[in-house]
Amino acid sequence: MADRNSALMSGVPELLVLSLLAGREMYGYEIARSVKLISRDALVIGEGVLYPALHALESRRLLRAKRTRVDGRTRIYYSLTVRGRARLAKLSEDWRRVSRGVASILGEGSHG
Amino acid sequence: MADRNSALMSGVPELLVLSLLAGREMYGYEIARSVKLISRDALVIGEGVLYPALHALESRRLLRAKRTRVDGRTRIYYSLTVRGRARLAKLSEDWRRVSRGVASILGEGSHG
DNA sequence: GGGGTATACCTTGGGCCACGAGGTATCGTA
DNA sequence: TACGATACCTCGTGGCCCAAGGTATACCCC
16 A cells, blocks of 8 residues: 555645744644734634644654643644655645645636 | 544545546546645555545535446545535635644744 | 457455534532 | 633544455457
């Protein structure tokens, strides 16, 4: 099964997470709010998607985790590893390819 | 559970099929080749994805099927129903929303 | 007649992943 | 005391994608 590489799409949550963390380290709850905020409500990433994704990303060594305590609450800050940056580069390119591809089909279809 | 409506993404094959059929009626094999051709190899829709998708779309009354015989081979031409057009409109809008959303996150991340 | 390629349809099995729902705990506030 | 925001988490369901494999016709070449 190779590595779910050339999938048509999928993996958007992973892409969002990696992309945000490329800018600075963030914690889960903050990532969820940021996605909603930056995309102006176009995208919402649920916690049932986010946390498992973060754990998977960490165990795949794409993210590094740092536990801290703020105001009595636990926060886990995540940052990109080198492998994470490579993965981000690949996923971004995949996304652009698919995005352009879909646009080309939509264009064809609509103007007839 | 509602109708897999507000999904983050997914459903790209369905979108492609509906979009192509909005232009003119086509048969399965032709759709597969067209996707590859129009997208300049950016997108490839396998037959294991395409045919089940076409059947599902037909049973949901989004497509209409018309069996014909050409040169001794069977072709099944599909065309959009009214419901299919409505579905296409919705999926296109969803796609544009997600696409813009992802772009906004990628933009933030890369120059941040 | 045998082999290869293109056309044209199909199903099955497996697996990934998104999602909703629900759970724990702290803090501030009304 | 109850609620909402913050902050983490898991589980079960189900959708959907995919590779692989299967059937059959037409055409070409040798």
